[in-house]
Amino acid sequence: MNQKQQGPNLWREETVSTQPIFEGKVITLQVDTVSLPNGKTATREIVKHPGAAAVMALKDGKLLVVEQFRKPLEKFQVEIPAGKLDPGEDPMEAAARELEEETGYRAEHLRLVSAFFTSPGFADEKLYLYFAESVLPGRSNPDEDEYLEVEAITLEQAERYIEEGRISDAKTVLAVYAWKLYAATGHI
């Protein structure tokens, strides 16, 4: 895979130079100059991110979600529990950790639904989405600067939240699609 020959229409962009711009707590930013088939160069703005894990967890058939303020959007959002990976952390362990920290429930069993890049045009963030068909009581322990409220919602509520814009992030919208498919076919 990805061993493609280069051709005029399929071109691996080799790095001519890399300019580091910013190193933050969560992301780093660099601008790469790359070579093109026409002999010219172009720049690519690249955000590096450690990756993240999220869980669609059902409690008595309802989806566990958390509401919190999302500063980049300047609004409150309802999302499935999620968080970024600690260095070297296994995505499934991160998913289990975030679920318990944010909701106070533990997954009995986690299964990978999908792993996807959120914004491949400018970022390398990879998100691992897990499914837990049932949960057990655990301990709630949100991060120090994380303020959120937990709710368990039906599929109809989830669809209404999407219509209202209260749910509008990729991972949660995808989780609701997966849930609808699960409800319709028994498979996820």
Added chain:
Amino acid sequence: MNQKQQGPNLWREETVSTQPIFEGKVITLQVDTVSLPNGKTATREIVKHPGAAAVMALKDGKLLVVEQFRKPLEKFQVEIPAGKLDPGEDPMEAAARELEEETGYRAEHLRLVSAFFTSPGFADEKLYLYFAESVLPGRSNPDEDEYLEVEAITLEQAERYIEEGRISDAKTVLAVYAWKLYAATGHI
């Protein structure tokens, strides 16, 4: 909506200060300092993006996809046609434009499937996903520094591409879920 009262568990993060870091062709980066309920402050790294539009377009029942090199991932990826919004551009017009530029086909009719934020933890990018049940011949005219190959794939191929990691971005994975749901229920 989003008129919530602040409380200890649901807190609107007011901006104490904003530090501009970078202004690029595609994204800008800033670091905001925000106030927390405990009287402390925290920083939020925020990428601003103009938004994007994507199309899941069926040609004779097959999904039109494009393969291209994604520099942030350092690999080739198969994705549905997509591109960022020009300033002030209507997302549906952007979707129609990108579909024709990248694949050489025009949509007869576009319908919004979903609009979602790709990475609400650090970016404000909003992606508008449209569905076209059929296409007509148009004109192919990729951007000057865009090199890609077009393919029309079956649902089975799409699922295999996901397994192989050739399809692994949020919008295309979501499109395949929506397609599976469409195949199972007749609704999207």
